[in-house]
Amino acid sequence: MAKIVAIVKMVPDLVEELEINEAGTGLDRDWLRLIINEFDNHAIEQAILLKERDAGEVTVIAPDAEGVEDMLFTTAAKGADRMIKLAGDLEEGANNHALARAFAEAAKPYQPDLILTGVQANDDLDGPVGPLVAEYLGMPYVGYISGVTIEGNKAIVRKEYPGGLIGEMEVTLPAVLGIQAGEEPPRYVAISKVRQMMKTAEIDEQEISELNPNGGVIAKRMYLPEAAKRAEMIEGDEEEIAAKLVAIFKKAGAL
């Protein structure tokens, strides 16, 4: 029976406008709307798929953030057995080196066979979290994974390369895998099921002993990009825009 840990974090929702803090060194977190890192969502799906296929238990670990409890109850509704929220001085966010140390410490007592996490997150500035966790726990790491099969004390994984090429790799367990895509798209769960979990399931809150950011870069300045060149914007109502696009398509040889 495989013991699987999924490591998950909340990231800025890029659909919203992002702002820089007053110091000009980070995101303004007051107005930030957070969503689950989409690759972590795939990691959760892969963990649940493995549990359904081979039996096992899934523990999900996430640092505290706005919306994290809803997210954890959602994973419970999908089939996770245990949810852990890491609490600490996280208001200003923490870099991935600090988070990875905390994740490693929290995951260790469960003696996982497999740790799954998203291959990257949109706010990574000091590398993805997965390989750091792997090294802090002395486990091997392989990223860009889109398929996992457990065979005894090994995992057979599909690693993605450019152009659609797949490398089939054998990894000795316990190991950490950076998930690019689960074998199935993240499943949908009904809100009613999530609500039910809010009543019955419990989130285990654990205090992070120390947030140690060493190894992560410190940004001297953050800013919104100033485009060197910008598209020629086409204005008008839908009919006018359509007409202008037709002219562009003709010029480009598509009509």
Add this chain to the structure above:
Amino acid sequence: MNQDIYVIIEHLQGQVADISYITLAAARDLAQETGGKVLGVLLGQNAQELASTLAADSILYADHPALAEFTSDAYQKTVASLIGENEPRAVLFGNTSIGADVASVLSARLSLPLVSSCVKTSGGKLTSQICGGKIMAESELAETTTLITVIPGGYKPESGQSETAPEVILFDAPALDDLRVTLKGYIEPEAGDVDISKESILIAIGRGIQTEDNIELAEELAKFLGGTVCSSRPIVDQGWLPTSRLVGKSGQTVKPKLYLALGISGAPEHVEGMAESEVIVAVNMDPNAPIFDIATYGVEFDFFDLIDPLLEQVEEAKEG
């Protein structure tokens, strides 16, 4: 510590990856600040000839059966021992399926700082692009050997290519026994579907298309324009289109005459696969979408309000 800049050269099935040429160009920019040399680090088996096109002052080459094809464990061990012995000023990797598996692990193993998603290294400033290209972050080389992963966008691959082969210096790989990761083999992409890298007109859809049913609208437009529908990552991950239609990192690189991007924000992972298209038309509701920074023409409009009149007029033009 010396002032040299190392570049980990990526190769797959006997071919150097474009990102390595881009990374060599970034390394050259950085070396001009530090006053050191640019050294390519090539790991392989009988792969010395891959050094011949690399624009570097010299190439450090390790030959070992366990390095014949990339595996994270063997690469990590070899690069770790090289860094430990030589202490370069910086080590650059592609932020790819190969480089990202190595750089972060070495940051933790060797306690060295890591800067990821770096697009430019001019003037000693390391400029990273995060949040899907919506935020730029500036940092500097640390006091110790700094590890950097590079993404495309700041340098052209041609700037990292050379017609004169650099000098190759052999070095010994460390003991590579008891490897925990091994390659069983490669699985080639499924043939049979269209090869989007050869299509001259592409209609690309992204998250903004919202539901699977709406792909039909793009298909219809593609039919009138004589084009093919392709997509960014979320569409393929949802299983709405096959992987063969994926444009960008881990997908195809395309250079069509016309690239029509519908509801695609323009994250760097997508842009690296389509930035060289001749004419790029982007339709997106978000005025800050990075796709407008690389598009030829931009339309800040709701795709669903635009599609009906567009289909009508395109059909008319086609018949007329």
